[in-house]
Amino acid sequence: MTFPVVGMVGGGQLARMTHEAGIPLGIKFKLLSDTPQDSAAQVVSEVVVGDYRDLDTLRAFARGCDVLTFDHEHVPTEHLRALEADGVPVRPGPEALVHAQDKGVMRAKLDAIGVPCPRHRIVSDPEDVARFAAEVSGRGADEGRWPDDGSGGFPVVLKTVRGGYDGKGVWVVRSSKEAEEPFRAGVPVLAEEKVDFARELAANIVRSPHGQAVAYPVVESIQVNGVCDTVIAPAPGLDPEQAAHAQELALRIGQELGVVGHLAVELFETTDGRILVNELAMRPHNSGHWTQDGAITSQFANHVRAVLDLPLGDPRPRARWTVMANVLGGDYPDMYSAYLHCMARDPQLKIHMYGKDVKPGRKVGHVNTYGDDLAEVRERAAHAAGYLRGTITE
Amino acid sequence: MTFPVVGMVGGGQLARMTHEAGIPLGIKFKLLSDTPQDSAAQVVSEVVVGDYRDLDTLRAFARGCDVLTFDHEHVPTEHLRALEADGVPVRPGPEALVHAQDKGVMRAKLDAIGVPCPRHRIVSDPEDVARFAAEVSGRGADEGRWPDDGSGGFPVVLKTVRGGYDGKGVWVVRSSKEAEEPFRAGVPVLAEEKVDFARELAANIVRSPHGQAVAYPVVESIQVNGVCDTVIAPAPGLDPEQAAHAQELALRIGQELGVVGHLAVELFETTDGRILVNELAMRPHNSGHWTQDGAITSQFANHVRAVLDLPLGDPRPRARWTVMANVLGGDYPDMYSAYLHCMARDPQLKIHMYGKDVKPGRKVGHVNTYGDDLAEVRERAAHAAGYLRGTITE
Structure with a gap:
């Protein structure tokens, strides 16, 4: 063979x-x-x-x-x-991947192809952050001293253009004084408006070299302390037109950037109903882990198929609702007895452990649950993740 | 951890x-x-x-x-x-596993616990096979010469008690002359009546050391030339009481024999509606491959959970119908282009390749399909398996 x-x-x-x-x-x-x-x-x-x-x-x-x-x-x-x-x-090639490596390059490209993003620009120092805050607030630089009191566009999100993940390399600053730290690494810093969002969504697609692409259902992603905590597939209550719009956006980004493999497009759904692109990832992504047990073809299988230019598998869901909850390390290093308890409590629970040593706050696994009743499906996932971490003890 | x-x-x-x-x-x-x-x-x-x-x-x-x-x-x-x-x-331990290793020991034990089997006994030579044939036919040894013409209990199934699989070590003989070959290996030979069966079923269970057990839906298993070709889950048209009876039989065998892990009980459904035990296997089994894509917990995951004495996962099906078809090697050693074709034709197809070199008739993989329409689900599985083997070319 x-x-x-x-x-x-x-x-x-x-x-x-x-x-x-x-x-x-x-x-x-x-x-x-x-x-x-x-x-x-x-x-x-x-x-x-x-x-x-x-x-x-x-x-x-x-x-x-x-x-x-x-x-x-x-x-x-x-x-x-x-x-x-x-x-x-x-695969993905460097000309695509650079957009997931460098947030400055990514924002410039998305601007160029007309994809809506939070307002943003590269900033040079803390004073420039304050200027950016004023610009975002709608008050120009000529309106007097830079407002550091939160009234003039602060808080602002600052990101090093390279090297960040899971909340690392990202700061939310309320003043130019707070904006000093991000510049210490000597890496270019991108400033973004802090979007008033209703929730975070993710539109995940997979694209192959010959241009075939599949779109997974748009999911809701719930972050806690900057780390993904829960993903709900599909995003509850999302307007079908808005969902289709988000999928089209992700497909268009995949095509315009020449992505091959899995592309995760992290989105903000704003309180006024707009969809803005937050981040891109060009690999299987935490927001797609639910597909292992909830979709006909998982993101991982489709990533393999895509990088080999094989025909892609069906991305549709197998259950009405699938919920993924990340398992973070707690204070107790041995999870095995908690793991056993979770299996006994919920024979339908799908556990995915990563073989990692437990450290507090470290992602060491995730669980997937699925079913027809969203509240029950969420409770089961949250219970298992909490029990494995040690924050739930019954 | x-x-x-x-x-x-x-x-x-x-x-x-x-x-x-x-x-x-x-x-x-x-x-x-x-x-x-x-x-x-x-x-x-x-x-x-x-x-x-x-x-x-x-x-x-x-x-x-x-x-x-x-x-x-x-x-x-x-x-x-x-x-x-x-x-x-x-796990399973030797006192259980010997029943899957030695068909003579298995038959003696099933007789002892009252599990219905085809009539059988150990035979010593071809003449003894003819005597067995006469016994099975209801004509005693005193009724004259052993009938070699098919009228006196022939054909008879002969099996070496150890070492057989996939039709190897099994002969269907129509005369004492044909019965010579099985004795050549010097291994004890078991004779069994050739059961007039309507179809073959399999009742698969998983059992853990602390005695928890789960039963998968009873499936129909279709053999071609002594090799499993297709498995349909659940067995179409099987009377629910008969299905429950088969599951209870498998659970009882698991308990009486002290099985730990996956136990496959291969069954005959006779034309007069009885259920007889054909073979036992104490490991994940071809008749359970459908569970990878068709059950909440696969036989493989439950086997791992059982041998570690972890709580078992839910064995229930996820789809109305799941069909497994084995992929046998054909004449052409390179399956990759056929594999690509199958993926393109059916994006819902679940392919499982074993990484084996292709040889004619060798099991090199299987496919699973699932859905609501049995005829369509069967056609998809049969088409993919046939295309991969090279027996279907459109």
């Missing part, structure tokens, strides 16, 4: 679950992992331990792979260009 | 799919495989290559495993007893 080999860079849980999805597809999987203990390295047969920031390591890893794809966005763009120049299929 | 390590003996597709099911459970998996190319060895991180017939190899493999379980029934019973004496949890 001439079944191809997928090389995945990064040994986190996304690689772990992509490997899991690749097994039934008969796809051989090769992993470049930071350590032999990484989440995916525990379950993949062919693991290369090495540094994804080193081009020679990447080149050696790519030999024997039919295609390269990624668990994270941190591989330097210039290395991806070098690999492409070597003739290695890199 | 103190998540346990499951050691699986045998590197076939059942181990491959058990590993796949263990990944979301966070269970570490160790494999004893004949070769590094075996189906499961291609996808498991920790593989020991060695001979399962060698006790020292088994003992070395068992170190570092919290429990041992099996891809096949071929590990010598005395080795399993030695491992148990060493303190290794062996």
